[in-house]
Amino acid sequence: MKDTEYVNIWMRPERPARGPRPAYSRDQITEAAVRIADAEGIEAASMRKIAADIGAGAMSLYRYVPSRDDLIELMVDRVYGEMDLPAGPTGDWRADLETMAREYRAMQLRHSWLHTVQRGTPMYGPEQLRVTEFGLGALDVGISIDEMLSLVGLLNGYVDNFTRAEVMWLDLARRTGLTQDDWMRRNAGYVHQIMRSGDHPIFTRVVMDAQQPHMTDEESFDYGLERVLNAIGATLAPTLGLTPSVRALENEESAAEA
Structure with a gap:
């Protein structure tokens, strides 16, 4: 894929400005992926298995998360969110x-x-x-x-x-x-x-x-x-x-x- 064609996952809107409300969300998909990876390892967190977990069709999830790399990035960022840190440096x-x-x-x-x-x-x-x-x-x-x-x-x-x-x-x-x-x-x-x-x-x-x-x-x-x-x-x-x-x-x- 050429660099000019690449759009970072954080720049992709989760839902289109128009049209029906999406049936699923990135957060829902990411939570399922993390849950599966915690239990069975990262390789088990496939789109097929995630789709089965949340009751969706595997191909439909690619509308929310276009690639495996995007999924990994969402998963990693999700678990970093668990780190309980002060709102900003304390001075110490x-x-x-x-x-x-x-x-x-x-x-x-x-x-x-x-x-x-x-x-x-x-x-x-x-x-x-x-x-x-x-x-x-x-x-x-x-x-x-x-x-x-x-x-x-x-x-x-x-x-x-x-x-x-x-x-x-x-x-x-x-x-x-x-x-x-x-x-x-x-x-x-x-x-x-x-x-x-x-x-x-x-x-x-x-x-x-x-x-x-x-x-x-x-x-x-x-x-x-x-x-x-x-x-x-x-x-x-x-x-x-x-x-x-x-x-x-x-x-x-x-x-x-x-």
Whole structure:
């Protein structure tokens, strides 16, 4: 399709200015698609299955959502709408970014299919724009746009990577009935063989330490998030006029609150 022929889904009117009232809505179609994807995975959210869910003809839905790419964009924007953020930045960049990170993680855990969605280009749906405005606005403290984008990308990248691992184990449990502990027990023989070889001392330490009480997923997420926020704080310190001693005090206070 030529660029001149492409019309972004957000520029397409949901209903014509004239004529009868549509029998369905984009919201109705999107809600059904998300519901199916949550239960069965993104590939299951086909127009045929969505149509059966809402009692429509599959071909009729293309009048509302012209393509698969459009459907994915609507679905992604719909779940971003679940992120409970203040109406605008509060003036406390650290608290705002922490709130955004926690909401982002919770949203991804509710909708594990997000990690399987192939998005080749940025999406600019209204809910995604709301989240973007909030995150970048929290860092609008006198640094450049490129710096703002890099720091938000650092935060989002941490959350994406952490939740991807969580979702992997959740999906494994759903597909096989095996928990993480079950999987480790099943592979214990091979792991012990690796350890006995002596060729991988760091891996051996990982296994041995993991046999002791260790951090839960929540504790591990908090640990990493605090350090990402500390890194962002260190980057912002010269712009905010903080001295090294003030930065150290803020880090100690953050650690105490955690």
